[in-house]
Amino acid sequence: MTQSQALAILKTGANVFLTGEPGSGKTYVVNSYVVYLRKYGIEPAITASTGIAATHIGGMTIHSWSGIGIKTKLDTRDIRNIASNQYITRRVGRAKVLIIEEVSMLTPNTLSMVDSVCRQVKQNQKPFGGMQVVFVGDFFQLPPVAKRETEQTKQTELTETSSARFAYDSPAWIDVDPIVCYLTEQHRQDDSDFLSILTAIRQNAFDADHLHLVETRKINGAIVPDSVPKLFSHNADVDRINDEILAKIPQESTVFTMLFQGPDALVAAIKKGCLSPEILSVKVGAAVMFTKNSPEKRFVNGTLGTVESFDKTSGNPVVKTRNGQRIIAEPMDWTVEENGRIRAQISQVPLRLAWAITVHKSQGMSLDEAVMDLSDVFEFGQGYVALSRVRRLSGVYILGLNTRAFQVHPEILTKDGVFRQASGGAQSIHSQISPDEVQKRWDNFIIACGGKLNGTYQLYSKLNTQTETLVLWNKGKTIREIAKTRTLKEGTILEHIEKLVARGEIHQSDLSRTLTPNLVSELPKIHAVFGKFHDGKLSPVFQKFHGEYSYNELRIARMLLVQNKPS
Numbered sequence: 207m208t209q210s211q212a213l214a215i216l217k218t219g220a221n222v223f224l225t226g227e228p229g230s231g232k233t234y235v236v237n238s239y240v241v242y243l244r245k246y247g248i249e250p251a252i253t254a255s256t257g258i259a260a261t262h263i264g265g266m267t268i269h270s271w272s273g274i275g276i277k278t279k280l281d282t283r284d285i286r287n288i289a290s291n292q293y294i295t296r297r298v299g300r301a302k303v304l305i306i307e308e309v310s311m312l313t314p315n316t317l318s319m320v321d322s323v324c325r326q327v328k329q330n331q332k333p334f335g336g337m338q339v340v341f342v343g344d345f346f347q348l349p350p351v352a353k354r355e356t357e358q359t360k361q362t363e364l365t366e367t368s369s370a371r372f373a374y375d376s377p378a379w380i381d382v383d384p385i386v387c388y389l390t391e392q393h394r395q396d397d398s399d400f401l402s403i404l405t406a407i408r409q410n411a412f413d414a415d416h417l418h419l420v421e422t423r424k425i426n427g428a429i430v431p432d433s434v435p436k437l438f439s440h441n442a443d444v445d446r447i448n449d450e451i452l453a454k455i456p457q458e459s460t461v462f463t464m465l466f467q468g469p470d471a472l473v474a475a476i477k478k479g480c481l482s483p484e485i486l487s488v489k490v491g492a493a494v495m496f497t498k499n500s501p502e503k504r505f506v507n508g509t510l511g512t513v514e515s516f517d518k519t520s521g522n523p524v525v526k527t528r529n530g531q532r533i534i535a536e537p538m539d540w541t542v543e544e545n546g547r548i549r550a551q552i553s554q555v556p557l558r559l560a561w562a563i564t565v566h567k568s569q570g571m572s573l574d575e576a577v578m579d580l581s582d583v584f585e586f587g588q589g590y591v592a593l594s595r596v597r598r599l600s601g602v603y604i605l606g607l608n609t610r611a612f613q614v615h616p617e618i619l620t621k622d623g624v625f626r627q628a629s630g631g632a633q634s635i636h637s638q639i640s641p642d643e644v645q646k647r648w649d650n651f652i653i654a655c656g657g658k659l660n661g662t663y664q665l666y667s668k669l670n671t672q673t674e675t676l677v678l679w680n681k682g683k684t685i686r687e688i689a690k691t692r693t694l695k696e697g698t699i700l701e702h703i704e705k706l707v708a709r710g711e712i713h714q715s716d717l718s719r720t721l722t723p724n725l726v727s728e729l730p731k732i733h734a735v736f737g738k739f740h741d742g743k744l745s746p747v748f749q750k751f752h753g754e755y756s757y758n759e760l761r762i763a764r765m766l767l768v769q770n771k772p773s
Contacts, residue, residue: 212387219651226389228594246657254307289326298327302655309343314376321378333381388629400599436562437578448559459487468550482554495560530713581606586615675702732763
């Protein structure tokens, strides 16, 4: 199924499972659908199973959105307490469309808990309270972490658990009965040999020829620059590499120690769920990752950045994120509550080092190059996820591998055939519907969601074309690449960036990416002319230089001139 066919089905309001190989454009389709909904004044709930996945789509974790937090079970009282929270009630109650990215990493029980909360808040016993539900993900990627349950942790629960491991086994998934849209295009990898390797792993057809290709990418770890992202299957390897690279920075570490209070068993449980270490050592220049969601939505669990300095007042790290935002990382609390009372609590700066990350944390990323050690792979799909993060085989550097690295879950092999067949059937049925009937269904869904069809939200639509540009900018795309991807002129993309800078969504210091060496040397001369005209308009400056600089170059110079103005 193509991206446009999947988008056409989504617009009808049908519940959908959007799937496909890494790089097939699942997130692109989701972003396109979000822009479409917002055009008509409908704000979808955009969520993901993990914090890092949430950063890719500009959303929040499904656990935070629904209010279930770190709970693994809900009883009737829990459901009532969550539904009585005014923030949860407002958020869930007004949602008409719920998008859940990386659904493959959710347990069946988690999905059922979210379903129960939605039904309770909306007072509607239809699946998820009657919302359109869009599941997004690929079950060949990493499954949810299975946790064993002891007799001591068992309690009465509203949603039943079972030995089932995958989200599609959940009663909530079965009740939703989503239309499967299986994307078959490839937009990340353009290397035929590399694609043959990934396809072979996915089809359980990985052979000696494929292994030979992979082994050509083996290297000695000592020759790899620290700047190349490193993926490992175990946290111990990640911690070791991060500590080694931190030690190379020639300055003293600033140390932040975790504070805690409450019964030892509960404190230990919170520590286990907290990604920040008990003793956090960082330096200026350290690559870091936030480990908790900001209540003010300044960052989420998974936001990446670099320590730029330490705040002169508090001493806390000042982190520059990848989108240019500067954030003072202040200590935050992780708590366990019972009957509205805090029983245990820990407090720590919500950061961890991030030169190296686990394969689990890399899911959803697109990388030009990566070093990976697959010698200790222990989970189906780990090797596949690590390899498929990279765009070309020439960007893969392998330190080691084992026979498990290229195996996928046998149950998923079978289920994938079912999904492909279901997608083909959906595509066939949808293609038989007349264009007039399709448009009618699209319009009816917009009206049912309370949207407007008369162009009332045209301004909102314009704002979100800028958001599309921001998504690509945050992925490190150049002006030319963004323009090509969006089939727009480079000048239009620069207009978007100007507005995003003005709104603070792109930091002015990040504009250095737009400069050519020639323009860098010419900036003082251009800025001097801008200073003579005062109104900031481009035409007089363009005429003054008799066309020596293009309008696009002058637009970039003007943005950098704004940066240099006194506040």
